[in-house]
Amino acid sequence: MKKIKVGIIGAGGISHSHIEAFKQLPDIEIAAISDPNEAKLSFVAEKFGILKRFVNWEDVLKEPIDIVSICSPNAFHAQQAISALKAGKHVICEKPVALNVEEAENIIETAEKTGNKFMVAFCHRFTPYSQFIKKLVENGHLGEIYYAKASCLRRRGIPGLGTWFTTKKLAGGGPLIDIGVHILDLTVYFMGCPEPELIVGVTYNKFKNQAIDGGWPPIWSRVGDKPSGIFDVEDLAAGFIRFKNNATLFLEASWAGNSETGLKIALMGTKSGVQYCPSSQPPLKIFGELNGVVTDTTAEFPSVNVYHAEIEHFVNCVRNNTQPITTPKEIISVTKIIQNIYKSAETGKPVEF
Ligand SMILES: NC(=O)c1ccc[n+]([C@@H]2O[C@H](COP(=O)([O-])OP(=O)(O)OC[C@H]3O[C@@H](n4cnc5c(N)ncnc54)[C@H](O)[C@@H]3O)[C@@H](O)[C@H]2O)c1
Numbered sequence: 001m002k003k004i005k006v007g008i009i010g011a012g013g014i015s016h017s018h019i020e021a022f023k024q025l026p027d028i029e030i031a032a033i034s035d036p037n038e039a040k041l042s043f044v045a046e047k048f049g050i051l052k053r054f055v056n057w058e059d060v061l062k063e064p065i066d067i068v069s070i071c072s073p074n075a076f077h078a079q080q081a082i083s084a085l086k087a088g089k090h091v092i093c094e095k096p097v098a099l100n101v102e103e104a105e106n107i108i109e110t111a112e113k114t115g116n117k118f119m120v121a122f123c124h125r126f127t128p129y130s131q132f133i134k135k136l137v138e139n140g141h142l143g144e145i146y147y148a149k150a151s152c153l154r155r156r157g158i159p160g161l162g163t164w165f166t167t168k169k170l171a172g173g174g175p176l177i178d179i180g181v182h183i184l185d186l187t188v189y190f191m192g193c194p195e196p197e198l199i200v201g202v203t204y205n206k207f208k209n210q211a212i213d214g215g216w217p218p219i220w221s222r223v224g225d226k227p228s229g230i231f232d233v234e235d236l237a238a239g240f241i242r243f244k245n246n247a248t249l250f251l252e253a254s255w256a257g258n259s260e261t262g263l264k265i266a267l268m269g270t271k272s273g274v275q276y277c278p279s280s281q282p283p284l285k286i287f288g289e290l291n292g293v294v295t296d297t298t299a300e301f302p303s304v305n306v307y308h309a310e311i312e313h314f315v316n317c318v319r320n321n322t323q324p325i326t327t328p329k330e331i332i333s334v335t336k337i338i339q340n341i342y343k344s345a346e347t348g349k350p351v352e353f
Pocket of ligand 1: 009010011012013014015034035036037040057070071072073074076094095096121122123160163178216217221
């Protein structure tokens with residue numbers, strides 16, 4: 001098998017999961033890494049024995065590598081992905097793909113023009129639950145999905161408080177673009193990516209004064225970080241989306257708030273419904289009907305390392321020249337919904353397409 005060489009851009013918390021996932025695959029070499037924070041760059045390069053280390057991410061692209069893994073703050077994703085694709089590299093980019101639709105479209109266009117692979121690292125797609133639900137939908141088991149709810153709520157879990165995570169110009173927003181994007185992507189994937197028609201959004205920032213750091217990125221990974229102390233993004237966001245096929249989705253995401261916590265997705269279809277909540281027992285419930293009697297079915301799967309599964313999938317796409325699981329249409333649609341929830345929240349008006 002041909003050896004594949006990988007370059008990592010951004011040596012923060014999530015880069016460890018990417019590097020470990022690449023390293024467990026055969027015939028892969030992590031050949032280069034970059035981070036503007038020299039202390040962190042050395043820490044991660046030493047930990048994983050990566051020889052080429054650069055302060056400027058552009059230098060990674062000059063190396064003879066095949067895949068670039070983008071693990072930098074959100075605001076840099078578009079520029080780095082476009083440059084990497086133009087430099088002839090295949091790109092796996094952390095979520096969110098970019099700050100807005102224009103940036104996302106430019107990435108997709110560049111991937112199409114260059115013919116290089118591009119995937120967004122939506123790791124939740126790789127749980128056996130997600131794959132099982134997707135198959136149920138595709139096999140028509142749910143009938144027509146006409147209503148969905150997706151929530152990802154934390155009570156006191158603000159990541160990197162006072163770092164790029166809570167700085168609008170670097171992150172693009174708060175929990176909606178950070179963790180809401182995962183459940184939105186998953187729900188859009190399950191629903192077959194219908195076209196949005198109307199979006200209503202709200203955002204709040206109520207915990208600014210009593211906010212506490214949520215523990216991500218892991219403290220041990222924050223070597224040499226110098227937080228600015230800025231917190232100008234929301235701590236809770238909600239959106240209501242009506243699609244052109246008349247299906248609707250209610251979405252909510254918080255880093256802080258006084259409520260139950262966890263990730264939950266519910267899909268209501270004309271034949272059956274599903275509820276997926278990884279922290280509940282059982283994590284998956286299917287609400288159906290048999291011989292005129294309503295029935296509940298449950299399913300449980302062994303846990304998998306989603307980062308390993310996601311990286312393996314992308315490497316296979318590169319090796320076999322196949323389309324990554326995140327399609328251009330889904331990537332743009334998820335970005336469009338997030339951008340317009342923020343727009344609606346800002347203007348106080350619904351956004352109609
Ligand atoms: N899929 C997931 O489960 C998951 C989990 C956490 C984070 N993420 C995403 O991964 C990305 C990184 O998040 P993180 O948690 O590792 O954050 P982090 O703060 O731990 O790491 C970000 C790193 O990028 C570096 N950096 C800053 N500017 C840069 C630039 N211009 N070029 C290259 N590197 C630069 C910083 O010095 C830092 O070391 C974000 O987009 C985030 O949304 C995804």
